Amino acid sequence: MKKTCIKNGIFITSDTSNPVIRGYMVIEGNRITSIHEGSPAESEIFDEYIDGTNKLYMPGLVNTHGHAAMSLLRGYGDDMALQIWLEQKMWPMEAKFTTQDVKWGTLLSILEMLKGGTTTFVDMYDHMNEVAQAVEQSGMRACLTRGVIGLCPPDVQVAKLNEATEFAKNWHGKADGRITTMMSPHAPYTCPPDYIEKIVQVAHDLNLPIHTHMSETSREVQANVDQYGLRPVAHLEKIGVFSRPTLVAHGVHLTDEEIEVLKRYDVRISHNPGSNLKLASGVARVPELLRAGVKVSLGTDGAASNNNLDMFEEMRLAALIHKGVSGDPVAVPATEALLMGTKWGAESIWLDNVGQLAPGMKADFIALDIDQPHFLPKTDFISHAIYSASAKDVVDVCVDGKWVVRGGQCLTLDEEKIKFEFEQCFDRLTQS
């Protein structure tokens, strides 16, 4: 097995016992086998040496909530009231999406994410076979799920659930184990309770987790109370969702009691600060969630509500907004924002061998070019990564031991073709 040594590097590890290492890291196959201060012993021989001078290495970023194909709707409707945006802009366009649109929209997002340092993403959408094939081709890691909306006749409900089940069954563990799957009722307000129960039963049968949107807006929380007499957390608890390992997107509007329930069931929250701000959904109670011991990670959501897929920006927003809103300058420090974007992100989708630079971990890591003014002085590189860096600083990306980006170029995908086909899709969608 090929043995590669990256030397003279600065490594942000997301391993809290050893957060920053100035030294070298060894990769064998798809694993990190060692990481140490200083230089390797002269007696140790490697098949390949990579000089890490002027590079900052860190775990690949984990984006725990999104809808990749929605890149086709980037900039298509902004600065609008939520219902007008959804009803007049998003839904009519999404209704027209074909498998080709999902394919090229997803590939463009994968390209943007990979080049920007995201090595793993969660995707909840439709036409998921196209998404899985794009992931397989790209070399990226992903946790995928066909999100089902149950506001439809019973036969359509059944067809959607069958499709979601087949997808989850067929793709779990595929692409050298880079793809895992989940079952997804889209949200409590888009799925009748009995339908959610059926989806949960499939998750039990297949031993898969659940992913759902929850408590994104106060309006949605109130509607849940009006319709079911319960706020979303109690409602989902009652119909058994939390009997499965669960990843919830958003979780903006939560009471102290709800946070306790989420902690008790070990429900994970994908915090989407950019999307929540842009859609005026509010500011999630992240400091309280973290204090209660709930695992919080970060997601970009779709590009229509973000509008880029830069996970450095989500880490920075997570570190900034909770300070500003709470008035507490030590709320969500850079070290926690880093964990939310890396280790806790991986753990949120039940990947315990991804998200850290440490022996035994999968070789999912990225390198930033730090020979730039905004990375000086060489003080605190965790601070620089969170408060100063951006996706555009990423130069090299390795997933599962394979280089997918080198020198800023994606090696696995044809960027020019993807951009061309993507624009063709957009033109077709807007002209039809």
Added chain:
Amino acid sequence: MKKTCIKNGIFITSDTSNPVIRGYMVIEGNRITSIHEGSPAESEIFDEYIDGTNKLYMPGLVNTHGHAAMSLLRGYGDDMALQIWLEQKMWPMEAKFTTQDVKWGTLLSILEMLKGGTTTFVDMYDHMNEVAQAVEQSGMRACLTRGVIGLCPPDVQVAKLNEATEFAKNWHGKADGRITTMMSPHAPYTCPPDYIEKIVQVAHDLNLPIHTHMSETSREVQANVDQYGLRPVAHLEKIGVFSRPTLVAHGVHLTDEEIEVLKRYDVRISHNPGSNLKLASGVARVPELLRAGVKVSLGTDGAASNNNLDMFEEMRLAALIHKGVSGDPVAVPATEALLMGTKWGAESIWLDNVGQLAPGMKADFIALDIDQPHFLPKTDFISHAIYSASAKDVVDVCVDGKWVVRGGQCLTLDEEKIKFEFEQCFDRLTQS
């Protein structure tokens, strides 16, 4: 005079009568002489043609509050309570700054700003001759002021004011008119009222504007009430500050009545969203300020509290946080965030011929590489510039008709030497 035509470009103009033009722009000397849809007439002859294909042109960004030399303190203290941060980290280090430190710290910041699309900046600091010389050398535009803190013996007060006066007098209009100056009492809480009155008198004598920090934290507002019986706005009004054209930094904690007073005196506010969030100062009432007709622009503040100098990020934060905090998804739309970063920024420092791409304007403009995934589809380029772009997308920068950055390289400054000298300064500061 050389006549240059940039053709096949997409131009965001910040001219509200004509916000986006797909066509060509003509530059003669240091002025934009025309900008039109389509292509120039074949009969029109130019000395130089530049192909703008795949580039997004926009006015150079205007950063209306900062302390450039504080780049030396980037990452030196983060995630700390404000007083500990100031007293244990910032102030002891700043007390050691020599002219050399200010020189190289400022040059590093100018490099970062220029390469990131900022063409004009406001700087309030000490050792200002070094700052002005750095501006002159760089080709950048700047509005400079020696900020004075009056908590010192009378003879030191006099010496500081003399220094600030000499600086303002000597440099106003220099560097081909690229440098203008202001007079700056640092803040109402760091200058006794009679000292501020003396500074205002000099501003009257020299016919210069005033720049000051005001109402950044609620603590500072309360201290003003305790000490002077007035909140900062009434206090500064009473001692005559607003009798001069005034640019105020921060203005986070304002009542409705104070907003009315600021509007009445046409006081301009430099909104610093990144710094206000990071230092947990709070969220300025920008939607209310804009509704009242107060001119609001954007500043990065120093790199110690930001931590980069990316004005795209400030525009994005301005467009995002006020939506999230107010619950109004149309608060501070992208079009307004753009004006805050360009036209209103220029107007906030009394430059009426900068900040727009329009005939007669100074040729201060930038180009972004939009042949990248996060600029697709080609929908709304103002949305893309605000919600998706970053400083790292900037490839070309022109100030006063001269190229200062081409293809991502700064043409006026020696980047390697600046980085080297900057690191030497930091090492000296931390070892002494």
